[in-house]
Amino acid sequence: MVLLACWIAPALFVAGVSQQSSLPVDTLFGRWMHDTGWAGALVTLGFSGTWALPLLTSIVAGDIFTSEDRLGTWRHLLVVVRSPRRIFAAKALCSLTVLFTMVAGLAISSSLAGILVVGNNPLIGLDGHTLSAGDAAVRVLLAWACVLAPTLALAGLGLLGSVLFGRSPMGLLLPAVVAFAMQLALLLPLPVAVRLALPGSAFLSWNGLFTDPAQLGPILTGVGVSLVWAVVATALAYAAFARRDFSGTGHDTAGRRALTVGLAPIAALLVVGVAAVAPYSSISDGGITQAKVNRSVSTAFAHLYRLQTTQLHRPAVTEQQLRVTSACNRGGGKLTPEGAGNDWRCVVSWRLPGSTAVGQAIYQLDLHPDGRYMADGDGPKQVNGYFLVRTDDGDTPNPLWQFDANVDLLSTSS
Known part of the structure; x- marks a missing residue:
């Protein structure tokens, strides 16, 4: 039933939400679900990484060995198969196969529903640039592939716990x-090395695929850390399984063995991971600085300004011609301009070709510790102060009113 739900529920969700007048704009890519079918697959991916995949790994990998204890069938199984190694390999491969089938169902179902209901249209990336339909399809596929690594890490922990x-x-x-x-x-303002040493970071770092150029550092680090966790946890699970005494009906030493075989090695793995990632991050704080925020907001605004120019049928302009700059601070300049928070304020300036006047727009930023933020336009009205713009074809959502973007935590350039 759960497997069937993974192949049906995402399609129903995407199809239903895409037809609503109110979209989940507080969810990454949710504001674009009316414009492209690929946005629905990414909204589903965000929900899956937060809720669905952890629960699925518990249901599948966390119960694969426990079920034999509840039924009291270990001695019978060992007599029939006679090889604990074969039993462990079969159960591990079985859980892996089921999990991969579930993840494939979530990805394929949400993507097909979005394409059929909304269309195979271009997607707006996290820095405001437009991805073609083909490029969006490739990146959506890669994003789903990225979350397989932390899913495997949780599955390894599920085998160990089971x-x-x-x-x-x-x-x-x-x-x-x-x-x-x-x-x-x-959710805490952790140092970058600690953040990337947790396999859960790979559930978030796929965001970097939707910038130009792609922010590959956090993605590759998160995937690598997750795979190491998966291998170590599975190896520990096999070592505990090989040493287990199946002659009795109880399992009384589980608490002590959980500390010595499970908790201690995993804690040591986290410490080693932090030490291994720290030299490559070269950042001791949260990785969010004023220079990075300025650059990210300027890049996104320039791309989206071009999109708005096309909507309004104005003369074409390039990002280089606009010469967009941003001046961002926290707490009205009273706080140190670094780190996450909802008190960032940016003044964006630009120049149109052939004009000496300087245009300005204000944004309020809600910046998360993982580098993702939502910029909320605060005027002027004709630029970003209203959620619709009037075009020859009628009212159209204003791309400059609110937008999502990303700060590269591992970037060290100013």
Whole structure:
């Protein structure tokens, strides 16, 4: 039933939301669900990384060994198969196959529904530039592929918990508990090295695929860390399974073994991960600086200004001709301009070709610790102060009113 839901529910969700007048604009790419079918697949991906995939790994990998304890079938299974190694490999591959099928269902179902209901149209990236339909399709596929790595990490933890805790429900809950704990941690202003050493960061870093150039540093680091976690957790699960005594009906040493075989190695892995990532990040703070915010806002505004120019049938202009600059600060200049917060304010300036006048627009930013932010236009009205612009074809959503963008946490250029 869960497998079937993974192949049906995303299509129903995307088709239903795409027909609504009110869109989930607080969700990444949600504001574009009326314009392109690929936005629905990315909204589904964001929800899956937060809720669906952790729960699915608990249901599948977290229960794969526990079910034998509940049914009391270990001794019978060992007599029939006679090889603990074969049993472990079969169960691990079984859970992996089911999880991959579920992830494929989520991706394919949401993508097809979006294309059929809305259309195979271009997508606006996280820096305001327009991706062609073909480019959007490739990047959406890569984004879904990126979240397979942290899913494997949670699956490895699920196998470990299922082996260690026996009949206890903790084995079933372990992947979900760890995933939600990492999500809470990633909401904090952690140093970049600590953030990227958590496999949960890969559930967020796929955002970097939708900038130009792509922000590959956090993506590759997050995927690599997740794969290491998956291998180590699975190896620990096999070591615990190989040493387990199946002659009795109980599993009384689960608590002590969970500390020695599970918790301690995973904690050591986190410490090693932080030490390994730190030299490559070359940043000891959260990675969000004033220079990076200025550059990101300027880039996104320039791209989206061109889009608005096309909507209004004005003379074409390039980003180089606009010479957009941004001056961003926090708390009206009273706070240090770095780190996450909803008190960022930016004044964007630009010049049109052949004009000496300087245009200006104001934005209020809500900037998250992972580098993603939403810029909310605060005037002037004819530029970004209203959510619609009047065109020859009628009222159209104003791309400069609100937009989502991303700060590259690993970038060190000013």
